[in-house]
Amino acid sequence: MTHTDIWRLSATELTQLTRSGDLSAESATQVAIDRMHAVNPSLNAVVEDLTAEALDRARDLDRARAKGEDTGPLFGVPVTIKVNVDQKGHATTNGVVALKDVIAPDDAPVVSNLQKAGAIVIGRTNTPEFSFRADTDNPLYGRTHNPWGRHISAGGSSGGAGAAVMAGIGALAHGNDIGGSLRFPAAANGAVTVKPGLGRVPAWNPSQTAERGLLAQSMSVQGLLTRSAADLHLSMPSLIAADPRDPFHVPMPWRGTALEGPIKVAFTKNTFGYALHAEVEKALDTAKDALLDAGYQVFEVDPPDVFECGRIGYRTLMGEVLTLMKSDVEAAGSQTIRDIFEVYFQEFPPIVETELLQMLAKRSQYAREWSLFLQDYPLVLSPFLPQPFFKPDRDTEGAEGVHEVLGCAVYSYAMNFLGLPAACVPARLADLPKGPQPINVQIAARRWREDLAVDAAAAIEARVGQMCLPVWDKMASGT
Template identity: 80%
Template sequence: MTQSDIWRLSATELSQRTIAGDLTAEAAVTASLTRMAAVNPDLNAVVEDLSSDALDRAQQLDKARAGGAPCGPLHGVPVTIKINVDQAGHATSNGVSALKDLIAPDDAPVVKNLQDAGAVVIGRTNTPEFSFRADTDNPLHGRTHNPWGRHISPGGSSGGAGAAVMAGIGALAHGNDIGGSLRFPAAANGAVTVKPGLGRVPAWNPSQSAERGILAQSMSVQGLITRSARDLHLSMPSLIAPDPRDPFHVPMPWRGDIPDGPIRVAFSKETYGYDLHPEVDAALDDARAALLDAGYHVEEVTLPDVFDAGRTGYRALMGEVYALMKGDVDAAGSQTVRDIFEVYFQEFPPFAGVELLQMMAKRTQYARDWSLFMQRYPLVLTPFLPQPFFRPDRDTEGAAGVHEVLGCAVYSYAMNFLGLPAASVPSRLAELPSGPQPINVQIAAPRWREDMAVDACIAIEDRIGRMCDPLWQRMSDTSG
């Protein structure tokens, strides 16, 4: 492999070479920075370039290794951090112009954990205003584009992260997810992710002046977006390292016991009244076939009511958002995001008062139903969205736009309300009239068993292939 191709390596391949001494951290980081300089001007995925700091850190890692210091599992692996999470000395703007000078006094736990493992932060990635859209654009940094083409939104709110990692800017991309913000970008860009379950990854921003609402705390999680499913097994054990600043983090090991016999997978194409697009239907069949070939027992069954759990959960979240966040959106948000929030409140009428408390309490009933169901079916394979990914700014097009973007995404935010892990993996590349588009499916797992969902993603990826390979060919062909 030539120096110019190092950026193509997965995080797993890269760490193996840097730890063995076959590749320096400086060479690994330099390759990613060169790639970023080449493709980011068109994508606008990374909105704060940290090249100088990254090279300094890579050189320090190389000196430490040469001096006999042990290497972390992510030694020299280039990563990006989303701009809504604290990184000491940098603005946690959250895509909001009024917060452009909110400089973090210290690193958030995820940033510390990644760097403690040897990772090198090369840049900070874009997010929509308040990190509360499934598309990525804001007045402060502008629009992020999807490397597959401008006919597809890059997703959100970790849209910069998804576009960056799939374009080859860094081997790992940090993101977070309160209703789908890791999985939307993974689906949009053909990447892989696992939304961790409640309490799995320590979270806190030292710059914050008040605690978040209780639903935001219990539905929002930190995670990583990758090009290869195996990179999640490499990187997530570092991300989940304990941090005392999150008092509700649960220090469980990454790997759990392997069940005896074939693992049962509940399979459903139910879309609760929304039309299932033929390409999504085919992607589900492809994923099922891959799991069957890998030895899983896949059975089409009726699931506990995802629609009721998802809609109830998001209406409850909107109730909390309306009470605690609407004032900030009105005061500091653009007209675009204020208009979108008004339609959110129409699509998901906020619960309030006693009813909000009752619906928050009902969360336990839904979670219990799923816990019992997963005694028999520890994995659940479903659509992520019933349709191929939407076009940019679709959520600015009134009620119909928000309904297509979020209204139909019940498989997404239901998992946040339930607190369950949910992975997203591409299983098909669709050639649509608008252009090529990856199609991802979702795999949910029991609490604390993100590793089982990732294993299933690996089984699918091994049989279908990584989506970055055809993407890079197309990017090369386009650039001439």
């Protein structure tokens, strides 16, 4: 591998070089920046270029290393940060024109945790307006494109993060997830992620002027998009480090107690009446076979009612959004996002008033049912979406579009309502009429056991391979 190909390395591979002293943080950062400058103009994944301060920080880290100071587990790893999270001195725009001058007074916990571990932020990535679409476009920065081609949405709301990491712009990409915003971009771009469970990663924006709604607090989590499952094992222990600014953070180690005997996996293809595309079914079968080969015991059994839990959960979230957020969308959002929210409210009729409180209470019932089920089956392998990823702007095409994008994604937002961890990993490269496209599956896990979900994702990845390799070939060929 030549020096200029260092951008191809995973974070795990890269840190073997940087921490041993075989590669400087400055060199690792410069190569990532060169890659960003080469491919980002056609993707628009990174919307704020932090080249100058990234190189300054890399040089500072190299000098600290030369003095014998601790390098940290992510020493010299180039990362990107989503623009809806505070990074000191930069605008937390959330993809909204009216917020373009909201400058963060300090770093959010995820930013400070990554930097304490030695990571270097090379850019800030795109998000849709208010970070509330499964597609990434906004009037402030424009559209983010998928490295697989412009016929596939880059996903959202962490679409910039997903496109960036899979195109080789940094080895790690920060994102967040209230209903699927880590997993949608993972599925769109063929990345690997784990949506952490409730309380796992400390969260807070120093620039915020009011606390978020209760469901936003309990459903939204911070995480990372990567090109390999191993990079999640490397980086997540740093991300989950405690921060007193999040009073509900749970300070637990990344690795839990090893389970006795072969791990039992509940395997389901149930899509609740939505058509299961043949390519998704093939991906599920491949994932199942990979887990069997890796020593897991896989049983075809349905978990507790995902459809009811997911739909009730998202309708309850829509009740909170209607009450606390709709006025902001109306005041500062584009006509596109206002129209989409109107269709959201049709697809997910908001639960309000007394029923809202009742459904908040019922959330514990759903979580208890899943907790008991996961005692027997610590992992659940399921579809993420019932069909291959959708085209750009599909959610602007009225009720039918929103239904395809979000309405059928119950396996996604059910996990947010339950507060459970869920990994998303590619299990197939489908040859579709418009070109090759990754198909991801989801692996939900017991509470606090993100590590088990990532282990299973690694087993699937070992069978299928990393999707970054074929997408880089595709980008290089210009097809």
